[in-house]
Each structure stands twice: as structure tokens, then as C-alpha cells.
Amino acid sequence: MSNFDYLDIDGRLLRILVAVYEEGSITRAAQRLGITQSGVSHLLEKLRGIVGDPLFVKSGRSVVATARACVLVVEARRLLDELHDFGSKAEFSPASLEQTLTIAANDLQRDLLLPALFALLKQEAPGLCFRVIPSNIPSTELLRADRCQLAISPRPPEGTDILQRRLFDDRYVVFFDTEVRSAPDDLADYLAAEHVTVVYEPQRSLDIDDYLKNKGIIRHFGVCVAGFAGIRSFLKGSQYLATLPQRLGANQLAGFGQAEVLFDCPAMPMYAIWHKRYQHDPMMRWLLNKLYQVATHI
Amino acid sequence: MSNFDYLDIDGRLLRILVAVYEEGSITRAAQRLGITQSGVSHLLEKLRGIVGDPLFVKSGRSVVATARACVLVVEARRLLDELHDFGSKAEFSPASLEQTLTIAANDLQRDLLLPALFALLKQEAPGLCFRVIPSNIPSTELLRADRCQLAISPRPPEGTDILQRRLFDDRYVVFFDTEVRSAPDDLADYLAAEHVTVVYEPQRSLDIDDYLKNKGIIRHFGVCVAGFAGIRSFLKGSQYLATLPQRLGANQLAGFGQAEVLFDCPAMPMYAIWHKRYQHDPMMRWLLNKLYQVATHI
């Protein structure tokens, strides 16, 4: 004597209710569903136990629905539709997207990539809303706690649940104001000059600055500002040199002179970084595709 | 390699999705649901196959929900509520009843029982709407095809799916206008008088008239009208006698004289008749109770 309850209701049960109701016969319902009459009879018995109503009573040689069954059939049809939607792989349509997209990036990536990316996304998804949160080196925690959907950074965090893809490699060049000085002639000239660079909050230097320091290349910093946006105004009209990613020349540092660095220097990669939870999310696929598109056209 | 689809979604599966989401852990979800971690893991695997999304991905030593899972959890909670409603024995409340009640009755029952019944029902169920369809002797087909929910008749139809209950027994009496004549002294007097009675459409006589005819008691009919409502105006101010159910004296034939019949005469029963499909319907239970109440207070 099994004791079923509402948790045991599944799509098959609902489908049987609807089929028997519509066919007005258990045998024909079974034929329609491609199972045996016996099977339908048994499952109907189960459903009867759950809802506490005979649902169909024998009348003549067939069955007719009880008042309760008539009500439940309407419900069952709706529930079946909803279960179907539930199970179906929700197809993604940017046009009907209504959500906020949070991206972690520092000001370099923000100014370099995001304006173009947002313009591109907005074309297809007018309902999308953007939020940019600052993050030099995004933490695993940031992504894990879902405080942002995407991070853009040269240094992807470690973690087995963190996924990444390189967007581009940038190389370092030396920026200077051509109206004030010329490119450094050699390493000695470079080292003799005063430099300007970016330092974040509690003494976090840029990759390149750390790298050169470790290599024994000691420079004298005249100015350290808290973001790439601040560089321009210090560099303008001064003798300073700034050793920064080449792509800054296209926007922030447009109009400045560029010289190759005079020592071995690693490239600066840029990564799109996201959490594994979005790995199968069509929205993320779409977003990443757009981001690659923007990154390769810069 | 079982291939599940949306029809295999049941309450347990939805509950697991919600529990894992809320607990943020498969183990804790299992504890909450009172099954093993392994069981949850297996069922989650099944659900993953159905919706085509990992739903939860390992992150650290626990799991976090994918974007898809977040959406589905909301759906799942709603579906669970709906399944619960579906399975719960919908308690019946007359006050919230919004439907049409169709009763088959001929004019005798209609005028005798239904006004009082409707008044009683309306007190509890203001949203109820009534429809009365004429039917001398309700056919099995009428009830089987659900063309009415209830029939009231002296002659219940045969049929294994037809249920009935006697409301009352009425006896026949002789009605006459006391201002014109007195009660018939004896059978000869009774038979000498002219009679008025009811005959339906194509020559269907009343039970009593058929009965007397078969018994050899031949009367002379001065008037045959097509319904009980027509009797009164013919009987008023005339010598006619009318042999009809006693209870008519309370309404239709109020004020007329009544005399006992002068021969053996069967009682006239009255039955409430309904189809088996309504046997467990709380609305029908309620309706029948009210009907008994009305019938016994007449």
C-alpha cells in the first residue's frame, strides 16, 4: 500500500490525466501515449491516490471525468506547458535581455575595451544595463561570490573554478611628450630621466615596474598616480617618461611620442576571466564573443 | 544511458533543486531532505540531463548555482506550489463558488423544491448561478452527458452509473374548490365528476393517471394542461376534481379543499438523481444536503 503525495506527480502522470480526459477512454489514451492499457490504469490509480478523487468513473463501458478531474485537467495542461518550458533549453535572445551586467576592470581595461564593448552589446541588447567595478587583480572570491560576471585583467586568479581566455598581448613602450623632449637615446638616457607611473592603493606597483626592479633596473619616479587616467596630465609638457602598454597610445596617451623599450621586457597579456558557473550560460557565450571581437579590432 | 525528458520532472526533483540552491551544498540539502548525499547527487545528475545545464558547479569544496539554475529555482518554487495545490484535496467553500448549477426537473419539482433550495444555496454561495431544464423523466443520457448535474424526478432512470436518493414520499389527494363544491362523497361521486389533470407533450400521462387506467378506474377528463402551474386557474371556480400530490396544496393549490382518495393508490416518491462522477464531489455533497433539508421541511 504505497503512500504517494504531490511530490510524486510528474509529467507522465499529468499527461495521462489529460489523455484519458480527452479520449474519454483509458484504452484509447494508452494507444495515444504508446503504452499499454494496463499501464495507464495503474498510473491513474496512483494519481487517484494522490488527489483523493476517483477522477474517472466507469460509465457504460467507458469512463467519464468527475467534476474534480475536469478542473484538474485544465491545471494539468498548464503544468505540462510549464514543465516543458522548465526542461527546454531556454534559448537566449539578447534583444529580450533585461539584466545588469557587472564587469570588474581597472581603468586601463575600462577605457580601452569597455566603451566599444558596451556600444556593441547595446546594439543587440537595448535592455542591458552595465556596471563596472574597479579591481586591479580580481580575486577568486570576487568571481566565486558572483559579485561580477566577468573580470578583465592581466593577471587571472588561480582556482579550478575560474576560467579565462587571453584577449590580446600588449607590449610596453616608452611614452614622452614630443613637444618637450625626444625619445631616450639609450638605456643610460632612459635611466637618467624621471619617470611617471601608476601605483594602486597600498603600494601595489604595476607588473612592469616590479619586473624592472627585480631585474635591477632602477629608475627614479617623479610622479606616481593612482590610475592610468592621471598619467596624461603629468606627462604633458614635462620631461617625464612613462613605460606603459602600447595600446594606451590609441586613447589615453594619443598624441604622445612612443619609443621602443631598451631592454628585454615581457609582454602584457589581457585576460577575460569568469567563473565556471557561467561556462554553459548562453549570455556569457554571447558576451565573450563580443568581447573578443572588440579586443581583436583594437 | 537513460534519456530523460521534461516528463520525468517530478516534485522530488524540483525540491532537490531548491534545496541545493538554498543550502549551497549537496550534503546539507541531503540532510534537509532526509536522504543521502549520494541520492541527491544522482538525482541532480538526472535533472542536469533534463535541463542540459550543470546547474551547480564545484567551487571550492562546495557548489555554486549557474545562472540557469538561479532562474530555474524561481520557477521550481512556483511549480512546487502549484503541484501542491494540484495534489491537495481542494477544500470546498461555497462562498467562493463561481459556477452554474444545472438541475433537471419538471414544473412540479421546480415549483415545490427549487425556490426554497435556491434561496438556501444563495445564502452560502452568492456566486452560484442556477439553470433549470425541463425533464419529466430524466434519461440516463442526460446525466451521462453531463447536461445537468442533478435531476429531480419520481422515476430515476436505470443505469449502474446513476445514483439516487429518495427525498420524500408524497401521497395523492383530491383537490377541489371549496367555494363551488364539496369533497366527493364516495367513489361513484368521484367518478361522476369531471377531472382536470396534467398531460405532457406527446401523450405522456401522469403516473397516477396511468395507474388508475390500468386498474380499470375510468374518469372523464374535462381539461388536460401541460403543467401543474396550469391546474389552478382551471380548478378555481369549477366543479372539477384534481387528483394530485398532496404537497401541491402548500403552494400551487393553496386554498383548495383536499380529500383523501377513495381507492388504493401508490405513493409518489421523489428522487434526487445524479451521476457517479459527482459521487465524491464536495459541491454535490453540499448541494444534496441542502436539498434534503428543503425536502424534509416541506
Added chain:
DNA sequence: ACAAAGCATGAGTAATTTCGATTATTTGGA
């Protein structure tokens, strides 16, 4: 590096579903 926590997986068992066959009931016709 190691222990603890947590998820996945495989095998085994109990429960459920499904099927095939049979039984019981009803209807319509000989």
C-alpha cells in the same frame, strides 16, 4: 603534507513502472 569536508561514481537493493495475460463488467445484438 595531512586530515577534514564535500562531490561524484559504481554496485547493490528496494521500490516502482511497464507489460502481458486474465478477469469482471457492460452493451448491443441474435
Added chain:
DNA sequence: TCCAAATAATCGAAATTACTCATGCTTTGT
């Protein structure tokens, strides 16, 4: 009135599924 056709319920057996136990693998914190 009895029989054949139609149909639902029921029974036993096979197939499938749900769940548990035991175990392995990964991550985390000490």
C-alpha cells in the same frame, strides 16, 4: 435471455528507477 465485443481492473513477472553504502577524487585549512 444469452452471447460476443468492448473496456477497465487486476495479477504476476520483467524492466526500470530511486536510493543507499562504500569508495575515490578534489579542495581547504592547519
